[in-house]
Amino acid sequence: MSEPREDADPDSPEGRGGAAAVLPAAAPGSGRGALDRRRILGAAIEFIDAEGLSALTMRRLGAHLGVEAMALYRYVPSRENLLDGVVETVIDELYGDPDVHLEPGHGWQDYLQRLAHGVRRIALAHPEVFPLVATRPPAAPWVRPPLRSLRWVESFLVALIDSGFSQEAAVSAYRAYSSFLLGHLLLEVSQKGVAVNAEDKPEGVPAAEEAVDLNQYPTVVRLESLLSLDESAAEFEEALENLLERLELVLREGRTPRRGDTRD
């Protein structure tokens, strides 16, 4: 039930050796060792993964670490800053991912492929954290949500420019890539949230309370099975490949991808 199956999603936590934990992380509640920022951030991520973002309060996180809430403030200036740290830490998992390289060794397509799957792995490993990644205001307009780190932006741009992209094309590719990743992954984790909620909420009302009249939406009803199908992995791959093809065209034609030659 949890060993890697043949058609398992290669980016899902079960598809690999369990969620690639950022930190060595002693047993959850066991943390008797000294407090520090890393340990707090690690515990916060663990907590959000387990209980959901909205359950995270300073008091509860303290309790999870066997400590009073105020103790956390010795290492974290505020709850907001803690959330920023959580986002940063989660994104930093990219550096520990052996399948993602800061420098492209096998061409830019390979680089972008690996990077995309690396980010997807993070999103799937921390579905409750990811909306935070997407939502927190970036530090600067050019450090865009899904990547969030200057080092990755630098790496991205260098990779493409070294591969022959013009500066404009590289920047434009960076934008297209960002929005592709963000859109796909956010949709994917939110869909996952629904599926999970649907089955782990056997409390209170069993199901279908207000139950809108589905008769008004016959097509939705008819296609429900198709619509509910989870083809995230294949769709991600397909959309990613399409994006790469598009970028390849841009590169080969040496033009920056701006609108309008067909007509008008």
Add this chain to the structure above:
Amino acid sequence: MSEPREDADPDSPEGRGGAAAVLPAAAPGSGRGALDRRRILGAAIEFIDAEGLSALTMRRLGAHLGVEAMALYRYVPSRENLLDGVVETVIDELYGDPDVHLEPGHGWQDYLQRLAHGVRRIALAHPEVFPLVATRPPAAPWVRPPLRSLRWVESFLVALIDSGFSQEAAVSAYRAYSSFLLGHLLLEVSQKGVAVNAEDKPEGVPAAEEAVDLNQYPTVVRLESLLSLDESAAEFEEALENLLERLELVLREGRTPRRGDTRD
């Protein structure tokens, strides 16, 4: 400074006749009339647009309406439900948009174009609300974040199927379209947040406090002006057109867009 300029973004609030307000909306604080759910939701949207999502509390919203917080509970069961209502109300602006049609009169491309721009207009009119649209868990796996309404899902699917798409292709198109919209618009409003914050925060520290060492990121520095450029409108149009072309291909070749014939 605020009249429609020639190159103004056609979807931005200034580019049209001001933000298309959902509700007739009597003057903001003036609301002496009777309370009801619509008025409360309208006031909440107004409040979020003005003060930001995090500033919205029941007490403050009550005050904004000249009423105690508890009065709101007569019409709204909880704050969470109020936020759901806000999302729904904002999305419902689509129905009032004369440029967006529930039924395609000029082909599916025109339909998708209008719909996309309609959603973009909403996102730009309510940048503080939009992350909520993107983030709130959908009611069902198939009612996906940016569209969020069964009626639009139905309309979307019918439009494409009537235009010759297979059921599978229509569903697949719906997914691709959703993630495109979500990614692009979320990125766009979050970028806007940065730009705004940067200039309306002349309080406390003037700028650059911790100021990471930019020397490590020479490419980012060199391309800063390119990276900061706001080409959202053009990029949106380009990505949308690309998506439509891709769908056209799917339609013409009559295949559902699944992976794998090139090799492997």
Add this chain to the structure above:
DNA sequence: GCCCGCCCGTTTACGGCGTAAACAGAACTC
């Protein structure tokens, strides 16, 4: 006219939140 319920907003109250400030003890320095 009068009274009785209902509608609708207020008051009061509770537990939990983020966090400032004072505090206590252990650990390290000399």
Add this chain to the structure above:
DNA sequence: GAGTTCTGTTTACGCCGTAAACGGGCGGGC
């Protein structure tokens, strides 16, 4: 051993969402 620093606790404050009790105006039956 005394002083200092480092670390976590205690206490306290104001704000939050919201349950529950309350009260005043208003309409219809007598």
